[in-house]
Amino acid sequence: MKTQKPRLTIYDIARDMGLSPSTISKILHHTGKVGDATRKRVLDYVKATGYVANFNARILKAKHSWTIGVVFSDIASFGFEHPFFGSVLQAFKNYVEVKGYELVFIVKKLGQSELTYYEWCQNKSVDGVLILTGDLNDPSIIELVNSGIPCVSADIIMPNLYSAMSDDKMGITISFTHLLDIGCRDIAAFSGPTSSRAYAERTLAYRNLLVKHNTPFIESWYHDCDGYGVQNAYSQAITWIASWKQKPQAIIAFSDDLAMGLINALKVNKIRVPEDISVIGYDDIAFASLFNPPLTTIRQNKVAIAEAAADALLSLINGNGDILEKPTIIQRIPVQLIIRESTKK
Amino acid sequence: MKTQKPRLTIYDIARDMGLSPSTISKILHHTGKVGDATRKRVLDYVKATGYVANFNARILKAKHSWTIGVVFSDIASFGFEHPFFGSVLQAFKNYVEVKGYELVFIVKKLGQSELTYYEWCQNKSVDGVLILTGDLNDPSIIELVNSGIPCVSADIIMPNLYSAMSDDKMGITISFTHLLDIGCRDIAAFSGPTSSRAYAERTLAYRNLLVKHNTPFIESWYHDCDGYGVQNAYSQAITWIASWKQKPQAIIAFSDDLAMGLINALKVNKIRVPEDISVIGYDDIAFASLFNPPLTTIRQNKVAIAEAAADALLSLINGNGDILEKPTIIQRIPVQLIIRESTKK
DNA sequence: TTGTATGCGTTATCAG
DNA sequence: CTGATAACGCATACAA
Numbered sequence: 001m002k003t004q005k006p007r008l009t010i011y012d013i014a015r016d017m018g019l020s021p022s023t024i025s026k027i028l029h030h031t032g033k034v035g036d037a038t039r040k041r042v043l044d045y046v047k048a049t050g051y052v053a054n055f056n057a058r059i060l061k062a063k064h065s066w067t068i069g070v071v072f073s074d075i076a077s078f079g080f081e082h083p084f085f086g087s088v089l090q091a092f093k094n095y096v097e098v099k100g101y102e103l104v105f106i107v108k109k110l111g112q113s114e115l116t117y118y119e120w121c122q123n124k125s126v127d128g129v130l131i132l133t134g135d136l137n138d139p140s141i142i143e144l145v146n147s148g149i150p151c152v153s154a155d156i157i158m159p160n161l162y163s164a165m166s167d168d169k170m171g172i173t174i175s176f177t178h179l180l181d182i183g184c185r186d187i188a189a190f191s192g193p194t195s196s197r198a199y200a201e202r203t204l205a206y207r208n209l210l211v212k213h214n215t216p217f218i219e220s221w222y223h224d225c226d227g228y229g230v231q232n233a234y235s236q237a238i239t240w241i242a243s244w245k246q247k248p249q250a251i252i253a254f255s256d257d258l259a260m261g262l263i264n265a266l267k268v269n270k271i272r273v274p275e276d277i278s279v280i281g282y283d284d285i286a287f288a289s290l291f292n293p294p295l296t297t298i299r300q301n302k303v304a305i306a307e308a309a310a311d312a313l314l315s316l317i318n319g320n321g322d323i324l325e326k327p328t329i330i331q332r333i334p335v336q337l338i339i340r341e342s343t344k345k
Numbered sequence: 346m347k348t349q350k351p352r353l354t355i356y357d358i359a360r361d362m363g364l365s366p367s368t369i370s371k372i373l374h375h376t377g378k379v380g381d382a383t384r385k386r387v388l389d390y391v392k393a394t395g396y397v398a399n400f401n402a403r404i405l406k407a408k409h410s411w412t413i414g415v416v417f418s419d420i421a422s423f424g425f426e427h428p429f430f431g432s433v434l435q436a437f438k439n440y441v442e443v444k445g446y447e448l449v450f451i452v453k454k455l456g457q458s459e460l461t462y463y464e465w466c467q468n469k470s471v472d473g474v475l476i477l478t479g480d481l482n483d484p485s486i487i488e489l490v491n492s493g494i495p496c497v498s499a500d501i502i503m504p505n506l507y508s509a510m511s512d513d514k515m516g517i518t519i520s521f522t523h524l525l526d527i528g529c530r531d532i533a534a535f536s537g538p539t540s541s542r543a544y545a546e547r548t549l550a551y552r553n554l555l556v557k558h559n560t561p562f563i564e565s566w567y568h569d570c571d572g573y574g575v576q577n578a579y580s581q582a583i584t585w586i587a588s589w590k591q592k593p594q595a596i597i598a599f600s601d602d603l604a605m606g607l608i609n610a611l612k613v614n615k616i617r618v619p620e621d622i623s624v625i626g627y628d629d630i631a632f633a634s635l636f637n638p639p640l641t642t643i644r645q646n647k648v649a650i651a652e653a654a655a656d657a658l659l660s661l662i663n664g665n666g667d668i669l670e671k672p673t674i675i676q677r678i679p680v681q682l683i684i685r686e687s688t689k690k
Numbered sequence: 691t692t693g694t695a696t697g698c699g700t701t702a703t704c705a706g
Numbered sequence: 707c708t709g710a711t712a713a714c715g716c717a718t719a720c721a722a
Contacts, residue, residue, distance in 0.1 A: 007467055009699055020709045025701055032702095033707055052458045055468050056410075057699035059401040060714045066456055079435035080425035081631070090424035093450070100456045104449055105438070111411055111445045113397045122352055123400050230635060260635055286426070290575060290605055292637035354715055365693045370717055377718090378691055402715035405698050 008051045017045060028053065059125050068096060068313065069106040069126040071117065071141065073134045078228070083256075083285040084302065085132050088154050091306035092130060099314060101127070108140070117144040128313045131156055150316035152309045157197055157330065162316065164308035167332035168198055171298040172205035174337045175252050175280045178296070180213075182345045184250035184278055188221035190237065190262050191254045192228065199224065202254045202282070221248050225258065233261025241269055247277060250343070256281040256288050259295055263342065274344035284338050294340035304333045353396045362390060373398065404470050413441060413658065414451040414471040416462065416486065418479045423573075428601075428630040429647065430477050433499050436651035437475060444659060446472070453485070462489040473658045476501055481542075495661035497654045502542055502675065507661065509653035512677040513543055516643040517550035519682045520597050520625045523641070525558075527690045529595035529623055533566035535582065535607050536599045537573065544569065547599045547627070566593050570603065578606025586614055592622065595688070601626040601633050601642055608636070608687065619689035629683050639685035649678045 014021040019038065026032040027042045045051075059065045072089065080086045093103050106117055106129065117140045121129060128150040134141050136156060145151050145161050153163040179187050189206045192199040203224065210217050223240045225233055233253075253259035259281030263273050273279050273293055281288060284299035308331045359366040364383065371377040372387045390396075404410040417434065425431045438448050451465055451474065462485045466474060473495040479486050481501060490496050490506050498508040524532050534551045537544040548569065555562050568585045570578055578598075598604035604626035608618050618624050618638055626633060629644035653676045 007464075007699095010701095011699080014709095021699090022701075022703095022710080023708060026708090029701080035707060038708085050460075050464070052455055052460060052464065052468055053701095054405070054699050055455060056401045056404045056470065057714085058701080060399070060405055060698090060716095061700045061702085063714085065401075074435075080431040081428065081435070083426065086425040086431065090419075090426070097452055097454075100454070102450065102452060105447065107442055107447060109442075109445070110397055110400060115395075115397060119352075119395070119397065123397055125401065230631075264635070286575075287632040287635070290609075290632070290636065352715095355717090356715075366715090367694080367717075368692060371692090374717080380691060383692085398717095399715050402698090403717080405700090405715080406717050408698085 007054065008049055010051075010053065013042070013045065013049070013051055017042060063125055064127050065125040066101050067124065067126050068101050068103055069117075069121050069124070069129040070103050071106050071129060071131045071134045071144075082133075083283060084300065085155075087302040088306045088309075089132060091303045092154070092310050095307050095310045096314070099310075101314075103130075116140045118147045118149070121147075121149050128152070128317045130154070130309060130313065131161070150313055150319075152313040152316070154305050154309045155197065162309075162312045162329055164305050164312065164331040164333060166198075166300045166305065166335050168201040168335075169205040170332075171282060171300075171335040172202050172252065172254075173209060174335070175282075175298060176206070176209045178337055178339070178343065179250040179252070179278060179280065182278065182343060185215075186221070186246075186248040186250070187215075188218075188248035188251045189223075189254065190233075190240070190251055190258050191222070191224035192258060193226055194224050199254055206252065220244055228257065230257050230261045230264075233258045234264050235261075237262040237265035238268070241265055241271075247271070250278040250280070253279060253281050256283045256285045256295055256297055258282075259297070259342070260287075260291055263291070263293075273342050278343035280343055288338075289340065291342075293342045296340045296343040297338050299336045299338050301333050301335065308333060352399065353394055355396075355398065358387070358390065358394070358396060362387060408470055409472045410470040411446050412469065412471050413446050413448055414462075414466050414469070414474040415448050416451050416474060416476045416479045416489075427478075428628060429645065430500075432647040433651045433654075434477060436648045437499070437655050440652050440655045441659070444655075446659075448475075461485045463492045463494070466492075466494050473497070473662045475499070475654060475658065476506070495658055495664075497658040497661070499650050499654045500542065507654075507657045507674055509650050509657060509676040509678060511543075511645045511650065511680050513546040513680075514550040515677070516627060516645075516680040517547050517597065517599075518554060519680070520627070520643060521551070521554045523682055523684070524595040524597070524623060524625065524688065527623065527688060530560075531566070531591075531593040531595070532560075533563075533593035533596045534568075534599070535578075535585070535596055535603050536567070536569035537603060538571055539569050544599055551597065565589055573602065575602050575606045575609075578603045579609050580606075582607040582610035583613070586610055586616075592616070595623040595625070598624060598626050601628045601630045601640055603627075604640055604642070604687070605632075605636055608638075618687050623688035625688055633683075634685060636687075638687045641685045641688040642683050644681045644683050646678050646680065653678060 010021045010024050013024050024042055027034050027039050106120055108115055110120060131151060131153040145158055151161055153161055155165055191203050194200040194203055207217060220243050225236045253262050259279055263279055266273055271277055281295045281297035284297045288295040288297050355366045355369050358369050369387055372379050372384050451462055453460055455465060476496060476498040490503055496506055498506055500510055536548050539545040539548055552562055565588050570581045598607050604624055608624055611618055616622055626640045626642035629642045633640040633642050
């Protein structure tokens, strides 16, 4: 193991230039009054040597860290590969990095000690936190949201929590309308767990559309699955299909995963998509276009969601109040209908 | 914004207990000699108050950070969703977190300053780094690997770099053997960019198998694509197929993405899979089993790769040399053939 | 066995 | 406009 050459400190610079550390610090932070000549001299020297202030020392002193904590508890056990949250996280990361912030994952332990989220954030002096996925009933999350540390989410709704998320009502509405347009009247729905905010909202939107169009809600034409994943959707779809008294003309699946599991189950039952039943998905995951048939679906604007959340968080963090508007509590990002081949007149 | 109650410091504890800070510190770090009675008393108090040492202060003093840096430059622009690297990252994270380490992404900037990877790591006092994806020609990576900071990779081969990765030779060999077993003789190969280590090795293994079985290498039956992604594979496959003088009986695609793009191109050419040509993929991504036809493929053991890399890194970090063996430079993790429906006698 | 003093690299306050 | 000094919170020699 090579010995690492010790980094330059602010003292080294000061000594080399015949100045005091505090002068250097002031120049580096555009604070206080410093002569133009010395300022330029120091800046040149700093550039030449590539000096960068030690981060941990700065944090220790400055009480903030240019760091954003991320709560990402792996609820559906997709991990980073999660087609929605993985992308949102990536887009968020890209966006805040150019603003000079970096991401750290918040965990409930620090070395060997168990901490609450809030304690962890405080200990690390994170400037803000992004709550991506997590258990709404976890008191640790509630504590965090109400702790005064700026928080945003990209999925969760909670009192005092700023968030950006898809306009789910719009998504289901344009799905429904599309199906109506192509002549379907009996529209069923296949949902994920309604303990999830997104599925609950989509379910509600579906039911409201039914009443709006004077269509009765048929018990056996709505199902919400427990659990996640295509395999799971498939097996639940099998029994769901068996429970129908009559075939619907179309089904809105509340995610592409659900749509794929459902379509596979339909195939097994010799029901053709879209000839016998039109199916529409939600998300437009990467494989939606590769599925057989290619999925008609609702595309969520993951980048826009991430950037809206990031903007809200950043303005909360730098909350001067004068230039920046207070971000609205919940921002709804429009979605888009992608018509492919799983729906047809 | 609520005012945050200031955290307990080691001084507070010392004062409250009528002891000195250093005694507390010693007890917390199991170092030095402390009376059993005071030890217990302090430990109880610490537990009761939930005191946790400030991380940044510790790092500043201790020169290490219980933190592992991750180089994850988004080469194929898949981001976290990358079916291979996303999973490896997740598994690595899970594994090191229980050992008390956390992950940070290494970037080339700190606030506003541009840094090399090495400078960044030094500044942050990371204990080790995982190089997941990155440009091998980037001098910043080479500098990092040779800097003395413990490094491992899960894909890259470089002098002085410990790594864990799939046994690609084995993967191509069992693919080839499987195709032979089901009676295919003319076996073509469809590769990704050979600038990537994995594709280069798979290509080499393929060519070696050809000579081993006394089969000539046919120029037009091998192609390596530029770029990544199913769409890209599809369009390159279209022109590749057009270039054939004769149809092969089977094709080994060096990733599932490639296989899917290829099969779609085959379909367009009215070539049926597997009836006319058997196709085998590589990776066993989530969608492989849902594709039409479900893909026969090579499953990489991403968890084993991540854990082998993590073990190597951890033992490098805690390199006492006495208990722990020096980890071997390159560990090859076995792969597994998953037979589905894209290959058939 | 316990306590004191000092440094880790910054930044902020206050003099000069 | 610039410089000394005191924190920030912890850990470690060394003294007691």
